[in-house]
Amino acid sequence: MRAIFILLFILASNLLPLKAQDSIALHYSRLLSTKQIKTDLIILSSDIMEGRETGSNGQKLAARYIYQQFVKAGIKNFTSTTDSLGYFQNFAIYKKEQATANVEAYGKTFTNYNDLLLSGFTDYSNKSMDLIFLGTAPDSSYINKDFSEKAVLFLSSNLYAAAIKSNDIVMASQAKLVLFCNPNQTNQYTELLEKRKAISPQGMNLKSEINSNFNPYDSINDHQSFIRYKNRMHTYQGAISNATASALLQIKTKRLKQILKKKKLKQNEQKINQFAFNFSLEYNEVETENVFAFLPGTEKKEEVLVVSAHYDHIGKNETQIFNGANDNASGTATILEVARKFQLARNNGHTTKRSILFIAFTGEEKGLFGSKYFVDNSPVSLSNIIGNLNVDMLGRTDQFNDTTNYIYLLGTNHLQPKLKVISDSINQISANLKLDYKYDTPDNYLYRASDQASFVKHNIPAIFYFNGIHADYHRASDTADKIDFEAINRVSQLIFLTAWELANE
Template sequence: MNKISLLFLALWANTLCLAQSPRQTFQETINEEDLRKHLTYIASDELGGRDTGSEGQKKAAEYITNHLSALGITPIVRDQMGKMSFQQKIELYKNGWKESYVVINGKKKVFFNDYFPVGMINIPVEKEIETVFVGYGIQSETSNDYLNKSVKGKAVILIENEPKNKAGKYLSSNSDNSDWIGSPGLKKKQKIAADLGADFVFVVSLADSDQFKTLNAERKAVLSRFNRLAIEKSKPESPSVTSAVPTFIISKNMAAEMLGISQKKLEEKIANPENKLKTKKSTIKIKSERGEDTIETANIMGFLEGTDKKDEVVIISAHYDHVGTDDKGRIHNGADDDGSGTCALLELAEAYSKAKAAGNGPRRSILFLWVTGEEKGLLGSKYYTDINPIIRLEKTVCDLNIDMIGRIDKKHESNQNYVYLIGSDKLSSELHSISENVNKETINFELDYEFNDPKDPNRFYYRSDHYNFAKNKIPVIFYFTGVHEDYHKPGDDVEKILFTKYSKITQLVFATSWELANRSERIIVDSNKP
């Protein structure tokens, strides 16, 4: 190629640039190929579903920080050594059972396998205790399973519910009704054992081994809901907070070992409840320690300094955690939730850094904020706004939050070109009109406000990270394309992402933030809608 044609080409390229506004030029650097490249990694199995505090999430954090470094974006978190970092380290706390077991004749029984607790039982130090079998544990005017038995300071073993006699009547009352079945029956039995001074109750489950497995899994899931991650340390739990006497449900197999008989003998007793059962005394060891684990995670942020209005900051946020891998070993890759927001932010950071390098940097500063712990209750954004806002909240102009913009929902199957906007009019009417105008001038998508209605039962306004800004009267827009059949399921994969629309919505966020960062006056907070 000769020099003349090179010069001509340069002039031609220059004219092209002049035809476009800088906003358009840099908006167009956001493209499907880059988004696909980023999301293919962020939503890969290698990251294991990016559960908060997991190794996979740390890999995502590393990917984001490497990207920010390469773009020349500024780290603004001062770490403990005084060095500037992209990561705002956060310690989260989680309550749960630590060492828990029962030892019978030197054999260790497995927690949530051979037995499970009724409520949050805490036995921090191993106890050695004698057991006493008390049949069905019934004590009434007509029947007494505790006759001639001393249970004070011991562990009672009793069979659940109440059996019927040969005539089909309940055994203790010889009637058609029983007070001793189900959970009210168990409560009565627990109270009797506690009143007689028993230290523990072991309830023999009548479930067969498959049913017992299911019961274990269900109970584990229910109780783990109380083991949520939290920003603050919890108060110490008192021992066995929920029942009168610490109570465990045990399998027939475990019961037989505790009673020193074969499981067959126990089954015979259950089939013929009026028969006597000869059992051996035994001594068991038990421990069921609850405690707090610390989980280390981080918010990630990169700062792009503005020019003449650099003290005012526009935040663009997304959460980079997801729900991890489930009990069945299935990885929830969270490509849409919120891999889409995570990677949109990578592209936005790139577009702005290119603009700045070309001398078109924004007047206000931009903070790109990837928060952690969203799926655990918006913890990372709460930590940022409530505990350690790196940019003072008064200087924060707005938060544009992206959470799930890569799919379509049922309502929009015939028109992909839409996005739900939530929150845009709640605190600032200006923000709302800017958002509308920018959309018209750029991608011209349908802006769907269905979920912005305070009467909408989904209450999405309160359900992603922008809310922690909104509650501090910082105007927000939440960008969202709705829920779909793979929401919080293993099928939320990169193959199902609609990159064309995803790329356009990312461009809309860019164009909107560009206007907010470059206009002469900071947007005004003039309303407070629910």
């Protein structure tokens, strides 16, 4: 392997001058512009981008900005042209809309987001469904019972706690539909209803290019998770209003309060009632896009290093914009500036042996959709991708650090251990950061939490650069004024030199 950074130790000892090619890398790494990183980050996290939720207008504005920066820097697309279409990898996701549901009984119809707050995963209809009243649902009322294709209703003094009890009932009894209400506090249902109405549906699934028949369970690809949740996939749960409970059970609200207090049912209150139940989901197709830029190599042009960051975030609600300055306008600004300096070096005749593909991924917040789509539909053979450097959340501190002069590295000890040697060596003559490897184990959940996971799944070595979780994570308070831009520049130097080494070794 080349010496940029075995020679670093020699350089430190003043025994030999740095090799010419390596001094070139250092030169361009030191040209990385804090000012430009700041400009990109502030624009990407501005209110005009509306939180960059996947498929939204704000996300598409951000995609266009990224594309424009690549073009402005003179970096071509994957087809080595400046045709705008060549900078985008378009794909579709399915966005789950609010469920339509209704219950019909005794000549009345009760509807979702009014009388009911039901959730579920699939369409279902039953014209004559048995309803079993469990009172306050002691364990003896549902454990070792088989309520398959039946509905149960129970009372609780806390609707939030009742949701947990509802899961227990489903798992223990196979109940198809679980309803719960709090007859003591009408306002609790009202508050829950208003909260649910205010939250736009966030559920999304990646559209399969192999099978056009959409399956909402496609995203549950872990076998253990599938086993754990298989009993809940075809079930429906939720709170209902007191008036709805009273009508379905044919028991007055006053009596429901007594039952909740005394925890006892009369014999005639244990009869099985019946109603009609209908539940349906709508999935709207939403178009979104990854953004590419490509620097072809020379001697090993077919071999490709991927440098990536996700540019999407979680969007906005009626009152707030979740700007996502740290998550992940910071990473996007980083790869843009690293790409510029590679192109500047190229303009001056300093090419790399291997090719470098810069990718800004969308859909990360929804389940790594952009990177999953890329590896499944890559314009480059996966066997030719030599590694991935992925950047997510820079320029802040977490609970373990009181300065920004550090970076967590994940993946360096997994598929390609030399990545740790390279990182340590480069760091000594560049940013001189504290390289923290505390999360650098293959089983750490953070290693699976960003887009490098999509590459690792295909045994492609990766480094994940990350500053940790902080109190503003996924909050409207994740804003640009809290970012240390010089800290991002220091990490950018480490990333630039690591990319240079991997592209030239």
